[in-house]
Amino acid sequence: SQTIHQWPATLVQPVGSPLSLECTVEGTSNPNLYWYRQAAGRGLQLLFYSVGIGQISSEVPQNLSASRPQDRQFILSSKKLLLSDSGFYLCAWRPLRQSNYGYTFGSGTRLTVV
Amino acid sequence: SQELEQSPQSLIVQEGKNLTINCTSSKTLYGLYWYKQKYGEGLIFLMMLQKGGEEKSHEKITAKLDEKKQQSSLHITASQPSHAGIYLCGAGFSGTYKYIFGTGTRLKVLA
Numbered sequence: 310s311q312t313i314h315q316w317p318a319t320l321v322q323p324v325g326s327p328l329s330l331e332c333t334v335e336g337t338s339n340p341n342l343y344w345y346r347q348a349a350g351r352g353l354q355l356l357f358y359s360v361g362i363g364q365i366s367s368e369v370p371q372n373l374s375a376s377r378p379q380d381r382q383f384i385l386s387s388k389k390l391l392l393s394d395s396g397f398y399l400c401a402w403r404p405l406r407q408s409n410y411g412y413t414f415g416s417g418t419r420l421t422v423v
Numbered sequence: 424s425q426e427l428e429q430s431p432q433s434l435i436v437q438e439g440k441n442l443t444i445n446c447t448s449s450k451t452l453y454g455l456y457w458y459k460q461k462y463g464e465g466l467i468f469l470m471m472l473q474k475g476g477e478e479k480s481h482e483k484i485t486a487k488l489d490e491k492k493q494q495s496s497l498h499i500t501a502s503q504p505s506h507a508g509i510y511l512c513g514a515g516f517s518g519t520y521k522y523i524f525g526t527g528t529r530l531k532v533l534a
Contacts, residue, residue, distance in 0.1 A: 351527070353511060355522065355524075358522070412522060417463070
């Protein structure tokens with residue numbers, strides 16, 4: 310069965326420090342992968358999505374970047390965190406071609422920048 | 424501009440009352456999904472609608488997608504405190520791999 314792993318679950322980082330959040334998918338190949346952020350009391354904002362290794366589409370220009378070094382690995386990074394980067398980050402995947410399959414979400418990472 | 428608009432933004436109802444949440448798009452949707460979330464936690468998948476005019480039900484929750492596939496509604500019958508949370512619609516669009524969420528509806532059910 311397909312599963313998605315996201316870590317860490319919680320993270321407290323000082324302003325100006327780097328960030329690396331990792332998301333991996335098991336049990337499938339060629340998934341579409343997504344990163345979302347949810348600020349407190351607000352909806353989910355699409356940050357990046359990827360349809361293949363090395364292919365990254367950015368939806369919101371900001372302090373973050375994403376990479377897909379392997380088919381089932383999606384990484385969200387920042388060189389220098391800002392206070393405004395605090396929030397709840399969710400990774401998601403769906404099969405590349407199956408339109409009848411829903412999206413599967415990781416359990417999320419709560420990031421607090423202090 | 425937001426591509427998926429939800430209304431209302433928040434809702435407070437008395438236990439036992441019915442309620443409806445709407446999700447509207449300016450573009451034809453390629454699959455419409457409903458989720459429930461508690462802030463800071465993962466999403467719970469509720470239902471997926473793909474065909475125009477489709478309607479699905481699960482327990483006391485019914486979701487519909489209009490014929491034009493641009494609007495969906497989520498209806499809860501006889502609400503309970505356990506229904507409280509944030510309801511999000513999510514959708515993909517034809518010709519793109521983007522998948523976005525609506526603005527969210529925060530539901531509170533008073534016992």
